[in-house]
Amino acid sequence: MSSISFTVPGPPKGKARARTVRTKDGRTFSYTPDGTVLYENLIKTCYYQTGVRPFGADEELRATIVAYYPITKSTSKKKRQQMLAGLIRPTKKPDLDNVIKSILDALNKVAYHDDTQIVSLSMEKFYSDSPRVEVTISNLENKS
DSSP, X not given: OOXXXXXXXXXXXXXXXXXXEEOTTSXXXXXXXXXXXXXXXXXXXXXXXXXXXXXXXXXXXXXXXXXXXOOOTTSOHHHHHHHHTTSSOOOSSSOHHHHHHHHHHHHBTTTBSOGGGEEEEEEEEEEOSSOEEEEEEEEXXXXX
């Protein structure tokens, strides 16, 4: 296999930090917030729908992620057109690195053996009327 592409519908979501809680008897435990678990499950489901087998454990991979953020309803028509044309890009949360983390962690042991296999990474943020995240994973030899 040389390349796989799929789309995760809905606004991009960043990976939330694990929460640590201390119980009344003094024990502590950590958990991943529900929103992060749900989003990572959505990413996995979108990947599985492609029907493509995972990459091999020894393959060097390139990941390309393009996140499309929603435009608020209160945005003026002029500014909205500039956003859709890519002249104005999102400088809002979720941060680029947190979106990357949610995507790559969700695909761990699903699309590839481990995310250490990702040796090249590209990510961009844009605005769109149909918020989504487009993901492409390819062999490093595949220069596409």
